[in-house]
Structure formats: C-alpha cells, structure tokens
Amino acid sequence: MSAGGRPIADAAVDLRASVEGGRGSMIAVGRAHRAQLAAPSLLLGAVTDDWLRLYHAQSVVLGAAVYRLRDATVLGEGIVMTEGRFNVGHDLNVGPDYIAAHYAPAQAWFAQAPRRYIHDPVVLLTGAGHLGYGHWLVDFLPKLHLLRLIGERLSRLTFLMPSDTPDFARHWLALLGIAPHQCAFYERTREVVLCRDLVVPSALRFGSRVSPLFVQACAALRAAAAPRCLGPFRRPSRQKIFVARSVNALTHSSRALRERALFEETARRRGFAIVSPERLGIREQVALFASAGTLCGEYGSGLHASMFSPPGTLVMAARDNTADLGFLQSGIDQALDHRNGYVLGAAAPDGGGFGVDPADLDLAFDWIDWGRPNA
Secondary structure, eight states, X not given: OEETTEEHHHHEEEHHHHIIIIIEEEEEESOOEEOOOOOOSEEEESOOHHHHHHHHTOOEXXXXXXXXXXXXXXXXXXXEEETTEEEEBGGGTBOHHHHHHHTGGGHHHHHHSOEEEEOSOEEEOOOTTTTOHHHIIIIITHHHHHHHHTTOOGGGOOEEEETTOOHHHHHHHHHTTOOGGGEEEEOTTTOEEEEEEEEEEOOSEETTEEOTHHHHHHHHHHHHHOGGGOSSOSSOOOEEEEEOXXXXXXXXXXXXXXXXXXXXXXXXXXXXXXXXXXXXOHHHHHHHHHTEEEEEEESSHHHXXXXXXXXXXXXXXXXXXXXXXXXXXXXXXXXXXXXXXXXXXXXXTTSSOEEOOHHHHHHHHHHHHHHOTTO
C-alpha cells in the first residue's frame, strides 16, 4: 500500500516531529516517564509467558501536549495529514500500521473527495474508534481537561468531529457545557476537511498506561455528570455491581465469553446487582460507578467506567489471553488506586470466542468475598 507512490510507512510523519519541523506549535503539559505497571492482585486461568512478558513491558507513561497545526487536512475518523503525509504518534494512539490497514485502501477515494474549508480555529476532538463508548470515556473526553489546563475556555471553541458521532458522545458534550452550535460535523466517508488552524490535543493514555492528568480529567467528568459526587469520596461504598456485556453493535466486538450466562448467574447468586450501563442515562451511569465498592464483568469499555469509582474499589474482569486486547483496565485502576484481578480464558478451538474454567470463576468470587468480608 502506498500514498502518492510512497509506502505508507514513509508517507507517515510523527506529529511532534511535524510540529518541531515548523508545521505549527506545541504546548507540552507533563513529560513522559517510565514506571512499572502494578501486577494484578489476582491472576487465574490461561496465563501464558507471552501474556506476562507483554504485561510487564507496559512501562511508558506518556506526557501530554496540545498541538496547533497550520493548513492541516482531516479525514475519516479524525486522521490528520500535513503536506500529503499522515500524522501519527504514540500520544494520538495512531500508528503507521493503523493507517496502512484503514486508510491506504482509501487513497483513490480521498484524492477525489469534495473539499470543505474551515478558516477559523477548530479543535479535533475525536479519532480512531470514535464509535465506541470506551474510546470517548478514555481517549476523547479527557482532552477537554487538557484544553482547560492551557487556559482555553470550552465555551469559546469549535470542535470538529464526524457526523456519525454517536448520541452518547453528544449528550456528554452537552453535559460539559458544549452547545450544538460549537460542533462542526463532517461526512467522514465522503468529505475531506481543510483546516487553516487546527488544534489537536493529545490523548491522556498510551496503550495500557494513563497520564497522571487522567485522574484529574476523571474527576472533572464526574463532577459535570454527577455533581453530588463532588470532592473526595468520604468512605468506600459497598455496592457490588456486575457490568453486563454491552450489545452495542457499534463497538464491533468479536470477543465472546462462552460461559457468559454462568458468569452472570454466579454473580447474581453472590449478591451482585446486574446492570447494563448502556440502558442508563449518563448521569445515572456515573452515579452508579461512583457508588461502587466492587465491580466485575467481562473486560471492555463497561468496566473502564471504573474511572468514576472511588479509591479502594475492587475490579475483577474475565477476558481472553490474547496480547492485542491490552491491559488498559490495569492502567486505569493503578492510577485511581483500585485493586484488580483477571480470570483469563483461552480461545475456543473452533474460533468461537473464548472460554474460562468455571472453577476459576468460583475462586475469583471467593477472592472478592475475602477482600470484602462485610460486603
């Protein structure tokens, strides 16, 4: 695959390098550093050497920055190009492999696509994965806190995002005081946007690790959605919540736990309330997770909402043992002073999801009870 006759790897440029090369400016907020990813408090099931090796290799905690680019092009989910080259970077969570897989085949399309011009400053808020609730919680909404830190007033900004931005994201923006007229939508599959002055906040997480600023961003989101949860949590809650797996087709998840029904029924017998967050309003969701003392469920964006839960929350996830799923739950829990554990399953021989040992599920719930003797 190539762009303009060049291989995609050669046609991509690191965003920071692009800025340092004179394409714009940058305000750095925090510096990257290395720190250990804390080991899970519980680890059961199909644990492999490769899984452990990759888990403990997640050592980079990224810094954060707000970039400002002149004469930049935006296409697709929120991919940035300057001078005909894709901009990638760790702090964008977009790399050359992602571009090669998703945008190299579209070269002919966007070369011929209608151009839309935006002359006033505009903020790029979304990016890869913009249809998923978890990406909005972890990757996109925290960028607003970064803008505040550099002195921007959100009420004075215009935000660029695809026209198929989900309703839940629009509701979140409204809660955060961003009016509909501040949103500039474009057709991501048919339109290319040329921006004279594009502001690109970095993410506050890279891979499995989150910036220390992520904790502040979580508090700001919680305060906006559930004001009664303002300030320090006075004491740990005892609510035991089982997060049912979302059936949201927009997430396109292919992970399926074969023992899903058993997992949920076991949780019910152990005193957990079974909840489907996507059936609740945003304020209800945030208040629910802010009341949690124990969370369990299948690994995914539902459990990532533990970012609203108090210090000391116990989080237990069932997941497959593949490396590509990542370890973001551990990064969130470490930053927010939670304890967490995993029950790992192996892929089914027929390729139909993954399975866990029911005995491991029972032991995991015992572990929860031992940690919460008065729950």
